[in-house]
Amino acid sequence: MIKNSKETSDRIAHLAAVILAKLNASPIEKELAGSALAQHHTSKHTSTAIGKIASKVLADAHACHEAKELAGSVLSQVRNINERAPAR
Numbered sequence: 001m002i003k004n005s006k007e008t009s010d011r012i013a014h015l016a017a018v019i020l021a022k023l024n025a026s027p028i029e030k031e032l033a034g035s036a037l038a039q040h041h042t043s044k045h046t047s048t049a050i051g052k053i054a055s056k057v058l059a060d061a062h063a064c065h066e067a068k069e070l071a072g073s074v075l076s077q078v079r080n081i082n083e084r085a086p087a088r
Contacts, residue, residue, distance in 0.1 A: 006045075012073045013040040019066060028053060032070040039077055051078045 008016070016033035019025050025033070035050045046054070054071035057063045063071070 006077045007042070008036045008040040008073060008077070010040075012036055012070065015066060016040075016070060019070065026067070028057060029064075029067045029070065032057065032067065032074055035074045036070050039074070046074045046077045048078065051075055 013036065016036040019029050019033040020037070022029075031050065032054060035046055038044050039046065051074070054075040057067050057071035058075065
């Protein structure tokens with residue numbers, strides 16, 4: 001199992017805060033923003049479940065730039081690179 005030591009940057013944390021304050025942000029954007037903020041200056045990492053969501057956002061041609069930026073950040077912070085996602 002490989003541990004990941006990355007954390008959310010101040011710029012991404014600010015973007016996440018802006019997304020959370022937007023009334024018209026989608027639930028997925030808000031979930032990614034919450035995950036990014038939870039990892040700002042903490043030892044927390046992205047769960048594999050959020051990692052799967054982030055992967056889908058990055059693959060979605062219609063996702064907005066901000067959502068893709070948050071998705072890339074949280075995806076780079078997956079807890080364990082070899083961890084399997086729970087079945088849904």
